[in-house]
Amino acid sequence: MSRDWPLWEVFVRSRRGLSHIHAGSVHAPDAQMALRNARDLYTRRQEGVSIWVVPSSAITAVSPDEKDPYFASAAGKAYRHPTFYDIPSEVRNL
Amino acid sequence: MSIQPAIAGYALQLGDDALIAAQRLSEWVARAPELEEDVALANIALDLLGQARPLLSYAGEVEGRGRTEDDLAYFRDEREFTNLQITELACGDFGEAIARQLVFSCYQFEMYQRLQSSRDETLAAVAAKAVKEVAYHRDHAAQWTLRLGDGTEESHRRMQAGLTRCWPYVAEIFRPDPLGQELAARGLAVDATQLRPAWGDYIAAVLREATLAWPETIPAPGGGRRGLHTEQLGQLLAEMQYLARCHPGARW
Amino acid sequence: MESGLQAGFERLLAADQRIEPRDWMPEAYRATLIRQIAQHAHSEIIGMQPEGNWITRAPSLRRKAILIAKVQDEAGHGLYLYSACETLGVDRADLLELLHSGQQKYSSIFNYPTLTWADVGAIGWLVDGAAITNQVALCRCSYGPYARAMVRICKEESFHQRQGYELLSTLAQGTPAQRAMAQDAVDRWWWPSLMMFGPPDDASPHSAQSMAWRIKRHSNDELRQKFVDITVPQAAAAGLTLPDSQLRWNEERGHYDIGPIDWAEFKRVIKGGGPCNRQRMDRRVGAHEEGSWVREAAAAYAAKHRPDGARQGGVAA
Numbered sequence: 001m002s003r004d005w006p007l008w009e010v011f012v013r014s015r016r017g018l019s020h021i022h023a024g025s026v027h028a029p030d031a032q033m034a035l036r037n038a039r040d041l042y043t044r045r046q047e048g049v050s051i052w053v054v055p056s057s058a059i060t061a062v063s064p065d066e067k068d069p070y071f072a073s074a075a076g077k078a079y080r081h082p083t084f085y086d087i088p089s090e091v092r093n094l
Numbered sequence: 095m096s097i098q099p100a101i102a103g104y105a106l107q108l109g110d111d112a113l114i115a116a117q118r119l120s121e122w123v124a125r126a127p128e129l130e131e132d133v134a135l136a137n138i139a140l141d142l143l144g145q146a147r148p149l150l151s152y153a154g155e156v157e158g159r160g161r162t163e164d165d166l167a168y169f170r171d172e173r174e175f176t177n178l179q180i181t182e183l184a185c186g187d188f189g190e191a192i193a194r195q196l197v198f199s200c201y202q203f204e205m206y207q208r209l210q211s212s213r214d215e216t217l218a219a220v221a222a223k224a225v226k227e228v229a230y231h232r233d234h235a236a237q238w239t240l241r242l243g244d245g246t247e248e249s250h251r252r253m254q255a256g257l258t259r260c261w262p263y264v265a266e267i268f269r270p271d272p273l274g275q276e277l278a279a280r281g282l283a284v285d286a287t288q289l290r291p292a293w294g295d296y297i298a299a300v301l302r303e304a305t306l307a308w309p310e311t312i313p314a315p316g317g318g319r320r321g322l323h324t325e326q327l328g329q330l331l332a333e334m335q336y337l338a339r340c341h342p343g344a345r346w
Numbered sequence: 347m348e349s350g351l352q353a354g355f356e357r358l359l360a361a362d363q364r365i366e367p368r369d370w371m372p373e374a375y376r377a378t379l380i381r382q383i384a385q386h387a388h389s390e391i392i393g394m395q396p397e398g399n400w401i402t403r404a405p406s407l408r409r410k411a412i413l414i415a416k417v418q419d420e421a422g423h424g425l426y427l428y429s430a431c432e433t434l435g436v437d438r439a440d441l442l443e444l445l446h447s448g449q450q451k452y453s454s455i456f457n458y459p460t461l462t463w464a465d466v467g468a469i470g471w472l473v474d475g476a477a478i479t480n481q482v483a484l485c486r487c488s489y490g491p492y493a494r495a496m497v498r499i500c501k502e503e504s505f506h507q508r509q510g511y512e513l514l515s516t517l518a519q520g521t522p523a524q525r526a527m528a529q530d531a532v533d534r535w536w537w538p539s540l541m542m543f544g545p546p547d548d549a550s551p552h553s554a555q556s557m558a559w560r561i562k563r564h565s566n567d568e569l570r571q572k573f574v575d576i577t578v579p580q581a582a583a584a585g586l587t588l589p590d591s592q593l594r595w596n597e598e599r600g601h602y603d604i605g606p607i608d609w610a611e612f613k614r615v616i617k618g619g620g621p622c623n624r625q626r627m628d629r630r631v632g633a634h635e636e637g638s639w640v641r642e643a644a645a646a647y648a649a650k651h652r653p654d655g656a657r658q659g660g661v662a663a
Contacts, residue, residue: 005128005645007432024495025429026130027438029644030651032237037130040137041422061368068351068370079367079433113407120410123398123417124629127637129391129425136418143411150407164406188640244650245643252639337463338405344521346406346513 006055008034009078010042013050020052028053097280101214102156103176103273104283106166107319108205108220109149110177113167114327115198116142117334121185134234138195141227145220152216168338172328173321179314180263182327189249189256192238197260199231200296201267204289213281236300243304254306261309266316268293273319359560364490367433375559378552379489380434381450382561387427388445389453390420392626396460397469405463409513413466416506423499430491446631454612455542457620464517464524464531470510472532472539472577478503479573480543488560515584525585532581533589540604541612543570574602 005027011020023042028034034053043049061078119139126132147163154161180198185191206228209221242253268290277283301308317323338346351370358365365371398417404410428438444450455473460466481503484496517528544566547553556562564572581588592605614620 005641024426025432026425027128028130029241029641030648033130033241033644036134036234036237040130040133041425063366063368068368079435117402120401120414123401123414124391124394125633125636127633127640129421129428131637131640132394132421133418133425136414136421140411140414140418143407143414147407147411167407168405188637241644241647242640245646246639248639249643249646333402337403341405341521341523344405344524345516346409 005029006057008038008053009056009059010034010038011052011054012038012042014043015049020050025056026053097277097282098156098158100273100277101217101282102153104277105149105153105156105217107176107271107273109146109153109166110175111181111198111202112142112149113146114175114177114330115181116140116146117330118181118183118185119191119195122191127188135191138231138234141224141231145224145227148216148220152220164338168335169342172323172331175323175327175331176319176321177323177327178263178267179316179318179324179327180260180267182318182324182330183260183263184326184329186256186259187252189242189252190259191256192235192242193253193256194260195231196235196239196297196300197264197267199228199235200293201286201289202228203232204292205284205286208284208289211281212283214283217282232296239300239306240304243301243306250305253304254309257301257306258309258311261311262314263316265313266318269316271319359488359558362486362488362560364493365488366490374555375561376434378556378559379492379561380431380436382556383427383431383434383492384436384441384444385451385453387424387431387441388450389456390424390427391445392452392456392630393473394420395626395629396456396458396622397466399460400463400466403463412509416470416509419502419506423502426495426498427492430489430495433491442634446627446634448627451616452626453542454616454620455538456626457615457623458535458538459621461534462527462531464514464527465535467510467513467517467528468531468535470506471514471580472510472535473542474503474507474510475577476539476542476573478507479569479576483563483569486560486563511580511584514586518585528584529586532586536588536590537607537611538615540570540574540607541609543567543573545609545612571601574604578602 006029008026008028008031010023010026012023013020023038026034026037026041028037031053035051038051038053039049043051056078059078116139119135119142122135122139123132126135146167150163150166154163154166178198180194183190183194203225206221206225210218210225212218212221239253242249244250268286270285270287274283275285275287278285278288298308315322338344352372355365355369355371355375358369365375394417397413397420401410401413401417404413428441431441432438441450445452455476460469478500481496481500485493485500487493487496514528514532517524519525546567547565553562553565557565578588578593590605592603594603595601596603615623618624
């Protein structure tokens, strides 16, 4: 189950002179695999690309512009905590 | 004496290896243990296909009978394929797939690394591109070998079993082949017998770290380079070739 | 206090700005997005199967390479979308569980079989074409992570459609057997492709709310019409006909008129009565279950090899 494979945020610098930009996330069991998965998914293995992976839980975030009581504490998580909510089943789409 | 036929034959060997390996790997699409592995294995299959195509094209060109990469891939019979038998083994579980990838990609790495200095420009160019790809393939296989070997009891058992299953086909990889040796003497190809020590050192280190035992198996008789294959190649080709053969001469 | 948050949320929507993961959002907005993004992701994953079916039999090495690349892209798109969905506070494992149990769906188009090589082309041209019509608009949807995932996806998607069309055109200009194969595939995939846009919006009660939230930017009928108008000339250019005797250009409307869509079939297939529903799920669930020993092994290895013994993060308890 993916529960055993934590979530990692991926930052990619596509060439020299630029800075790393957040590209998305990957699931992986450890940092080595996270780098490989990130490389396969977000760079399609172009050369010269620099990749950082960080466990999602290690990121501390503050964004005063985004207002939500859940994130009221100054140094919260970047995303809503995955285990905090249940997945709603009652809303139908289409 | 013209060495053109030898060069064509050698390119065909390497091309067949890559083609058949790619075909087996592509069977993992939508079957991999995790979505990230669907992407990873498809990537590897694409790389191998990307090696096979220029090698087959070159073989056809040097042969001089007007055969294209598709003519060679789709219209040769079982006895005309010259791939190593390890590449044609039917897909087993993920442990078997990784075991086979470890053995094969490590061999390809050692081979392409040396082929880069071939006096044949085309082979050298293919090797220069391929060596970077197979370095990645070898690393992917090694990372998974570690995780399966040193993961759970079940994964250790399956990984060991996977190694045992493909090990009989290791000997064939390093057997002397007249074509390879003839061309190696002229600086055009790589003599596979020379690759065994470096290959063995890398594999031994990975297995040790993965807490896996070096398998002890009886070597299979081999013969892939001479068109002698396991029964599995025929099945593979039946699937790979049937549509093209249903419409001979058609463009796709 | 919530009315202030609601007002803030609505101000962002009105200004066509993006809602980001740390913004307050109505629970129903969040729930709708989770379902929509997840089902979009599931569709990409399941969509690997009908096309993947022909990889080992592709009739040329070039086509084989193109097809592997396409199917790999689809896996990648699924992963981008699951990532976007996870920013809303759900775990991918739970989303997959909902797919496997049938509580979340995937696009019903993938319940049809790829009977011939030409079907691969028909999917690229018609199914991806329909998806693109929908997806371009989603690049401007209100939820930031979803919109950004869609931009990435759209960049890769146009190659897929072109390749599908090229595949079919090549067949249509080929041998009589190839021409017949191409036309047969189009005959079978045209109507299901039109159904991909969903029923007319007057039968879709949630459309209005999705539009207000800028998750949905055009009506089902609008998108379907756009797709038809683009595709009809393409069919003609490829020398293929479309299986609709009522299809004709309407000068007054400035659009193509089409015949009636069989919504009963659509409902039947969605409810499980399509040719491949069972097979698609069996394959997906099978891969997942067969792979569990691998995933467990990787997690076990990671636990044994943590550099400092501390938990490496990710989903905390």
